[in-house]
Amino acid sequence: QKEVEQNSGPLSVPEGAIASLNCTYSDRGSQSFFWYRQYSGKSPELIMSIYSNGDKEDGRFTAQLNKASQYVSLLIRDSQPSDSATYLCAGAGYSSASKIIFGSGTRLSIRP
Amino acid sequence: NAGVTQTPKFQVLKTGQSMTLQCAQDMNHNSMYWYRQDPGMGLRLIYYSASEGTTDKGEVPNGYNVSRLNKREFSLRLESAAPSQTSVYFCASSPVGTGANEQYFGPGTRLTVT
Numbered sequence: 741q742k743e744v745e746q747n748s749g750p751l752s753v754p755e756g757a758i759a760s761l762n763c764t765y766s767d768r769g770s771q772s773f774f775w776y777r778q779y780s781g782k783s784p785e786l787i788m789s790i791y792s793n794g795d796k797e798d799g800r801f802t803a804q805l806n807k808a809s810q811y812v813s814l815l816i817r818d819s820q821p822s823d824s825a826t827y828l829c830a831g832a833g834y835s836s837a838s839k840i841i842f843g844s845g846t847r848l849s850i851r852p
Numbered sequence: 853n854a855g856v857t858q859t860p861k862f863q864v865l866k867t868g869q870s871m872t873l874q875c876a877q878d879m880n881h882n883s884m885y886w887y888r889q890d891p892g893m894g895l896r897l898i899y900y901s902a903s904e905g906t907t908d909k910g911e912v913p914n915g916y917n918v919s920r921l922n923k924r925e926f927s928l929r930l931e932s933a934a935p936s937q938t939s940v941y942f943c944a945s946s947p948v949g950t951g952a953n954e955q956y957f958g959p960g961t962r963l964t965v966t
Contacts, residue, residue: 748892772953783942783957784895828895832953839910840953844894 743767746829746843754851759816761846763829766810770831770841773805775814778826778845788814819850853878856958858943864964865933873928873961875943883946884926885955886910886918888939895942901926903948933965 743766753759761775772791776784790796790803790812802815812831816823826845856877865871877884886898887910897910901920915937917929926945930937940962944955 774954783960784955786954786956789954839897839900840955842895844892 744829744831744841744843746827746846748844749847750849751846752849752851753819755819755821757819759819759823759848759850761814761816761827761829761848763812763814763843764810765812765829765831765841767831767841768807768810772832773803773812774830774832774840775801775803775812776828776830776842778828780825784828816848821850821852824848824850855879856943856945856956858941858958858961860961861959862962864966865930866966867934869933870929870931871933872930873941873943873963874925875927875958876925877943877945877956877958878924879945879947879956880923881945881956882923882948884920885944885946886916886926886928887942887944888912888937889942889960890939898928898941933963935965937963938965939963 745764775788777787778784788803790805796803800817804813826847828845829843830840832840859874882903885900887895889895896912898916899918901907904923907918919927940960942960943958946955
């Protein structure tokens with residue numbers, strides 16, 4: 741069974757601090773990884789994609805991928821109350837016909 | 853661009869009734885997907901269509917059927933609804949080539965089966 745594992749949380753972080761979300765995956769064939777943000781009662785929204793080992797930065801978000809350790813992370817700098825949401829990690833192969841495997845999500849709460 | 857649209861937003865069915873959930877995308881994406889999301893279970897893939905004219909089963913296909921009507925539209929049908937199918941249903945689409953597998957989700961359909 742190919743799996744993507746996340747700590748369900750809740751993860752509570754003070755406003756202005758760095759929030760660190762982590763994810764591990766079991767399928768070594770996974771080549772592309774994604775972070776989605778989902779507000780309560782809403783649909784998932786893609787916020788980051790990462791395909792290569794290392795860091796990828798986009799504004800306050802940094803995704804990190806370590807394929808040797810089968811580990812993906814998302815850092816949110818200068819956390820804001822609007823970042824409070826559930827964050828879903830997902831992995832897939834290269835092919836466009838690949839099925840994406842989603843983790844069950846980490847609930848993040850930013851306290852003022 | 854409307855992105856991915858789904859109808860209806862909410863639906864209540866009695867056990868044994870049938871219904872079709874509609875999904876359309878205007879992003880010219882090749883691949884489309886149907887997921888269900890239950891508390892504590894994450895997103896589970898029901899069916900997907902890698903391209904127009906093809907459909908494949910996902911993780912939880914039992915009790916559902918799909919139709920890829922054209923490149924834009926992908927419908928999900930419940931032939932005989934059961935209480936276990938109470939869930940939130942999301943449709944998604946993704947492009948081919950650069951960004952393949954980056955999925956874009958519709959707003960969801962909240963289905964209750966009594």
